[in-house]
Amino acid sequence: MPSSRYRWVILVLAYLCMLGFAFPLQSLPPVLTLIIRELRLTHTEAGLLMSLFALPSIFFAILAGSVSDRWGPFKTGVVSLVLVTVGMLIFAVSTSFLWLGFGRVVAGVGAATIAIVAPQIISQWFREHGPGTAMGIFNTAMPVGTIICFASFGRLAELLGWRIPMVITAMISTLALVSFLLLYRPSPNPSKRVVPEKEEKAGRPLVILLKIGLPIWLIGFCWMWFNAAVISFSSFAPDFFVSKGYSLAFAGFLASLLMWGSLVLSPVVGRLVDKVGNNDLFIAVGGIVLASAIYLVTRSTNFFFPMILMAIAVALVPAPVFSSPSRILEPKNLGLGFGILAMASGTGMFFGPYIAGFVRDKTGSYEMSFIFLSILALLTTVTALILRVKMKRD
Numbered sequence: 001m002p003s004s005r006y007r008w009v010i011l012v013l014a015y016l017c018m019l020g021f022a023f024p025l026q027s028l029p030p031v032l033t034l035i036i037r038e039l040r041l042t043h044t045e046a047g048l049l050m051s052l053f054a055l056p057s058i059f060f061a062i063l064a065g066s067v068s069d070r071w072g073p074f075k076t077g078v079v080s081l082v083l084v085t086v087g088m089l090i091f092a093v094s095t096s097f098l099w100l101g102f103g104r105v106v107a108g109v110g111a112a113t114i115a116i117v118a119p120q121i122i123s124q125w126f127r128e129h130g131p132g133t134a135m136g137i138f139n140t141a142m143p144v145g146t147i148i149c150f151a152s153f154g155r156l157a158e159l160l161g162w163r164i165p166m167v168i169t170a171m172i173s174t175l176a177l178v179s180f181l182l183l184y185r186p187s188p189n190p191s192k193r194v195v196p197e198k199e200e201k202a203g204r205p206l207v208i209l210l211k212i213g214l215p216i217w218l219i220g221f222c223w224m225w226f227n228a229a230v231i232s233f234s235s236f237a238p239d240f241f242v243s244k245g246y247s248l249a250f251a252g253f254l255a256s257l258l259m260w261g262s263l264v265l266s267p268v269v270g271r272l273v274d275k276v277g278n279n280d281l282f283i284a285v286g287g288i289v290l291a292s293a294i295y296l297v298t299r300s301t302n303f304f305f306p307m308i309l310m311a312i313a314v315a316l317v318p319a320p321v322f323s324s325p326s327r328i329l330e331p332k333n334l335g336l337g338f339g340i341l342a343m344a345s346g347t348g349m350f351f352g353p354y355i356a357g358f359v360r361d362k363t364g365s366y367e368m369s370f371i372f373l374s375i376l377a378l379l380t381t382v383t384a385l386i387l388r389v390k391m392k393r394d
Contacts, residue, residue, distance in 0.1 A: 022145025047357025057346020065339020083110030136270015261311025286316030287380030
């Protein structure tokens, strides 16, 4: 198959890999209420289970990005998908908080690398062919996985127990692994070259991190605030809606509305980013709309309007974030750039749910937790505006 057509196969492959990330991450919130009841966990411990999944990204993402640049996406991707599958199986058979946490960490190590490899191979294949459009399509994988989990896993867990959704998640990761083994092909224009030994030493990760430039770090901070707010809200939204009198199944449906906007609008936003640029403005608008929507949840009795508003906000940020590295970085540093984004995302996903759960335990309600999350969303806008000023000066 010609390269011009095979890049769409690569996009489908990256999409499957991202589902292998989305399902392990979002399979927990719809069944969290049942796990809390069965194992008698506090909300702080429940939040920590979400946070532990993101913990490896903080420490290993940049290293994984550098490894992917040097070893290539194939070896890195295979190892990461194996780790996700093993981690989810450990979680599915666990009977204590300790083993649950261990399973989340193992799966998180693999997921941290998937979050780098999947967008990296898209950037390599679509660098000259509309990366914003490709990333817009790619970023619907997270909402698809989230919607399926939130719409079905709660009901399934009520009927068959919370462990069955975890086994299904491990099977999806296995499917992504088999697809990667069969379908992956290197980019026809790889950014590899032979370099002198001195230049190779100068290109080591620590040196590159110091020279890679401020814009990618600012984009990383935007991604950190955004993920801290969105993942924390989606983690506790089903339990919040249950506390308001809704059934577990309907609470999962309400929480899933968060991702419907991204599913529908993300490709459109990606296309707009290709046409008009201004990635920073899309991110800034998404942050302030998200902050407003989360705050409205604390003041509403009918939750449909703030959830729809939140869905629109969530669609505005991922495509501009993920299409930025290919615009501002050299091809040889793409893995490292996506490693910075993965580390930032992991940092947000680690501290966000843990603090939100801690505040819930201390106050006895979710109001202050959600106000905290709205402040995090607002920081996305502030950082994006700083990025805009920096880019204009340069």
